[in-house]
Amino acid sequence: xxxxxxxxxxxxxxxxxxSDDEMFDEAGAFRADYRDLGQTLQGWTLEEHLQREERAxxxxxxxxxxxxxxxxxxxxERIFPFSLxxxxxxxxxxxxxxxxxxxxxxxxxxxxxDVYGDQRIIKERVIPGEIVLGSPGYLPEMAGFQPPLGxxxxxxxxxxxxxxxxxxxxxxxNLRTPSGVSYVLENRTVMLRVVPELFPRQxxxxxxxxxxxxxxxxxxxxxxDSTDRxxxxxxxxxxxxSAYFEHSFLSNQMGIPLVEGSDLTVGDDDxxxxxxxxxLERVDVVYRRIDDDFLDPEVYRPxxxxxxxxxxxxxxxxxVSLVNAPGAGVADDKVVYRWVPEIIRFYxxxxxxxxxxxxxxxxxxxxLDHIRAHARDLVIKPANASGGYGVLIGEQAxxxxxxxxxxxxxxxxxxxxxxxxxxxxxxxTFDGERxxxxxxxxxxxxxxxxxxxxxxxxxxxxxLREGSYxxxxxxGGGSKDTWVLNEEPA
Amino acid sequence: MLSRVAENLYWLGRYLxxxxxxxxxxxxxxxxxxxxxxxxxxxxxxxxxxxxxFWDTLIESPELTHSEFLIHSMQNPASLRSTLVRARxxxxxxREHISREVWEEINALYLFLALRKEYIANxxxxxxxxxxxxxxxxxxxxxxxVLRDEGREWFRCGMYLERADMTSRIIDAKYHILLPxxxxxxxxxxxxxxxxxxxxxxxxxxxxxxxxxxxxxxxxAQLLIFSQEFPxxxxxxxxxxxxxxxxxxxxxxxxxxAAAERGIALLHLDxxxxxxxxxxxxxxHEFLDGFQQxxxxxxRAITDNIFRAEPNAGAAQRQSQHAVQxxxxxxxx
Numbered sequence: 001x002x003x004x005x006x007x008x009x010x011x012x013x014x015x016x017x018x019s020d021d022e023m024f025d026e027a028g029a030f031r032a033d034y035r036d037l038g039q040t041l042q043g044w045t046l047e048e049h050l051q052r053e054e055r056a057x058x059x060x061x062x063x064x065x066x067x068x069x070x071x072x073x074x075x076x077e078r079i080f081p082f083s084l085x086x087x088x089x090x091x092x093x094x095x096x097x098x099x100x101x102x103x104x105x106x107x108x109x110x111x112x113x114d115v116y117g118d119q120r121i122i123k124e125r126v127i128p129g130e131i132v133l134g135s136p137g138y139l140p141e142m143a144g145f146q147p148p149l150g151x152x153x154x155x156x157x158x159x160x161x162x163x164x165x166x167x168x169x170x171x172x173x174n175l176r177t178p179s180g181v182s183y184v185l186e187n188r189t190v191m192l193r194v195v196p197e198l199f200p201r202q203x204x205x206x207x208x209x210x211x212x213x214x215x216x217x218x219x220x221x222x223x224x225d226s227t228d229r230x231x232x233x234x235x236x237x238x239x240x241x242s243a244y245f246e247h248s249f250l251s252n253q254m255g256i257p258l259v260e261g262s263d264l265t266v267g268d269d270d271x272x273x274x275x276x277x278x279x280l281e282r283v284d285v286v287y288r289r290i291d292d293d294f295l296d297p298e299v300y301r302p303x304x305x306x307x308x309x310x311x312x313x314x315x316x317x318x319x320v321s322l323v324n325a326p327g328a329g330v331a332d333d334k335v336v337y338r339w340v341p342e343i344i345r346f347y348x349x350x351x352x353x354x355x356x357x358x359x360x361x362x363x364x365x366x367x368l369d370h371i372r373a374h375a376r377d378l379v380i381k382p383a384n385a386s387g388g389y390g391v392l393i394g395e396q397a398x399x400x401x402x403x404x405x406x407x408x409x410x411x412x413x414x415x416x417x418x419x420x421x422x423x424x425x426x427x428x429t430f431d432g433e434r435x436x437x438x439x440x441x442x443x444x445x446x447x448x449x450x451x452x453x454x455x456x457x458x459x460x461x462x463x464l465r466e467g468s469y470x471x472x473x474x475x476g477g478g479s480k481d482t483w484v485l486n487e488e489p490a
Numbered sequence: 491m492l493s494r495v496a497e498n499l500y501w502l503g504r505y506l507x508x509x510x511x512x513x514x515x516x517x518x519x520x521x522x523x524x525x526x527x528x529x530x531x532x533x534x535x536x537x538x539x540x541x542x543x544f545w546d547t548l549i550e551s552p553e554l555t556h557s558e559f560l561i562h563s564m565q566n567p568a569s570l571r572s573t574l575v576r577a578r579x580x581x582x583x584x585r586e587h588i589s590r591e592v593w594e595e596i597n598a599l600y601l602f603l604a605l606r607k608e609y610i611a612n613x614x615x616x617x618x619x620x621x622x623x624x625x626x627x628x629x630x631x632x633x634x635x636v637l638r639d640e641g642r643e644w645f646r647c648g649m650y651l652e653r654a655d656m657t658s659r660i661i662d663a664k665y666h667i668l669l670p671x672x673x674x675x676x677x678x679x680x681x682x683x684x685x686x687x688x689x690x691x692x693x694x695x696x697x698x699x700x701x702x703x704x705x706x707x708x709x710x711a712q713l714l715i716f717s718q719e720f721p722x723x724x725x726x727x728x729x730x731x732x733x734x735x736x737x738x739x740x741x742x743x744x745x746x747x748a749a750a751e752r753g754i755a756l757l758h759l760d761x762x763x764x765x766x767x768x769x770x771x772x773x774x775h776e777f778l779d780g781f782q783q784x785x786x787x788x789x790r791a792i793t794d795n796i797f798r799a800e801p802n803a804g805a806a807q808r809q810s811q812h813a814v815q816x817x818x819x820x821x822x823x
Contacts, residue, residue, distance in 0.1 A: 063590075064582065064597045239583045252586035263494050275493045277640065277796055278741040 081478030100354030110347040112152035137329025148221040152325040161424035175332040182246035204483040205456030211253035220449035230284035266310030334383040362413035457482030497797035503648025505577035510625035511656040517618035531556030562609040589635035643738035654727035749791035
């Protein structure tokens with residue numbers, strides 16, 4: 001396979017380091033997994049590409065597949081920018097990723113059960129107790145409580161990036177209310193409609209089973225005393241939440257009621273009921289898409305209008321199941337993340353299949369020194385924020401910004417971590433004129449019930465600005481369809 | 491069915507029906523204005539919203555015309571645009587209860603309206619025709635793609651209650667022409683006005699097919715109030731409201747549904763026991779006003795007793811809900 005003949009779409013396709021592109025290898029030839037796709041693209045004119053981009057956007061807009069942006073006026077909706085060129089993952093590589101994710105989630109769930117149980121991992125000094133118990137995600141009221149099947153993080157979204165040296169690495173875990181799976185399903189629908197000619201001969205793994213798997217997971221953790229027809233509901237903060245589309249989409253796909261806090265009530269018997277036109281109906285499982293803090297104004301924030309008074313009482317009596325379990329956030333704390341490889345070894349006695357990114361915690365003296373000495377080469381992140389807010393990229397920051405952040409790091413070491421700036425891989429993405437390399441991550445979703453199941457692929461998020469490393473939708477990132485090939489290319 | 495969902499479906503029905511009615515009335519008024527040269531938008535403003543609000547808004551926006559206030563202004567909560575924005579907001583929250591087709595059509599209508607930043611008076615005809623056509627499409631899709639469960643009955647209740655209200659307002663806006671002692675009774679201008687009323691209620695063809703040769707105010711009012719066959723008449727709408735409310739509440743405890751059902755049944759009986767002569771004698775405006783008042787009471791009974799009733803949760807409740815569970819799953823379809 002020689003160097004690719006560039007057409008108008010691919011002309012001047014400059015990769016940042018030229019070796020970290022997913023589609024092209026260092027010699028400028030298509031990588032095997034992308035060969036079919038690349039050859040089809042070579043036959044496209046700019047005009048043909050533009051038409052398809054427009055059709056895809058129109059299809060998402062008219063379907064109302066939009067998200068709300070908090071920083072803008074209330075009710076402002078945007079479509080999640082969608083990029084037609086998919087990410088392709090080979091069958092073999094995928095089976096490695098899948099095994100790695102299953103391993104990781106098994107270990108993290110065992111860790112949570114231990115943290116709220118015997119705390120063996122602290123007693124045996126694998127991880128310092130103050131880091132675990134000092135995590136904002138740690139909920140003391142969960143201590144001693146064992147959720148059904150012993151699972152806390154039923155639905156997880158792990159963010160992966162492809163590092164030049166180490167291949168796929170885990171950047172962070174999201175174990176509270178990870179979002180984005182609806183875009184995985186909708187992106188595929190749009191791709192099938194708009195660019196059927198791009199799909200490869202051997203086919204790609206279907207993603208449509210996700211809602212069925214999710215419902216199965218929810219019902220598998222029904223309370224012991226529920227009826228033989230347990231009822232699950234999806235609890236949403238309401239239509240102004242940025243992920244509302246997803247809440248509505250998933251409840252619709254699973255055929256379960258989408259409820260707001262005021263639709264539920266906890267009776268004198270400490271069971272949870274749905275307010276219906278015919279009376280009250282018992283609820284067995286609540287797939288909650290609201291944060292721990294807002295779940296129950298009797299226990300957490302008293303000003304929460306989103307939660308259900310008494311919900312924690314019902315939960316701790318085992319009368320209702322909450323998915324994910326409150327307190328799961330202690331395991332996706334960015335400081336605790338540093339210890340995940342140790343966690344995997346401790347509970348499973350296995351080496352991690354998917355590596356972590358090297359992470360430095362300023363709580364450890366030697367690591368604080370390292371952060372000070374190499375700040376320009378590091379990314380300094382707040383430990384407990386999401387959406388890419390507050391992240392400082394050393395090489396791009398001004399001296400004043402850097403000093404300011406380092407001062408905060410020293411003042412509150414529990415709130416910060418630092419990692420090397422990863423030169424993670426890029427994928428061709430249309431910028432309005434032609435295809436340009438743009439960095440992308442991957443968020444596969446992992447379901448843990450009686451069994452552990454991983455969606456084939458996941459959400460590929462892409463930075464739309466040149467050179468940017470921030471892929472979060474709230475900061476102008478876009479998304480792509482993710483193809484896991486059914487078998488290796490011939 | 492979830493109480494909040496039932497209430498929102500009811501309001502989705504009301505808002506969509508209202509959008510369609512405002513569009514139809516505005517289109518007719520626009521034509522009438524062009525032909526007669528008379529500025530009659532103010533009567534439409536008083537039909538749908540408050541005159542006071544219009545004058546208050548005028549102080550801030552002196553350029554505002556009656557038609558813009560009625561169609562495009564977001565300062566008027568009863569404008570076509572405000573109503574549609576609310577309908578679409580509700581629909582967003584009801585996506586798992588309506589079909590994808592219905593949602594996409596509501597969203598398309600919203601985008602059609604929302605994309606118009608400026609209001610252009612000369613576009614009224616095209617704009618209203620398009621809005622009316624799209625609303626009718628939504629209502630048709632709703633009937634043909636949405637599961638016929640409790641939610642659909644509430645949607646219909648909202649739609650018919652709103653339609654009854656709107657038709658009564660369309661007649662009310664012209665009732666003064668029927669008053670004795672006015673000069674031009676039976677004249678050409680009158681006929682012109684009554685034709686406009688018929689068109690405002692999509693009733694011109696129906697009126698002709700009922701065998702009416704003359705365009706006569708009494709006959710027009712007769713059709714719009716008492717006809718059992720015309721789907722926009724008060725009698726028809728009240729009967730439909732009664733049927734759909736019964737279907738929506740088959741599982742609802744008697745004590746919760748009694749007030750609404752009694753209100754609807756009495757209104758239906760009273761309409762059946764009245765005729766046109768009696769209305770003229772006792773005052774058409776007073777009758778229409780009373781009719782609208784009773785719709786408000788029915789709406790309140792449905793809202794307070796069915797959608798927002800506060801049931802007691804406890805052990806006893808738990809027993810009974812286990813017994814009814816198989817029937818209570820209507821919204822899971």
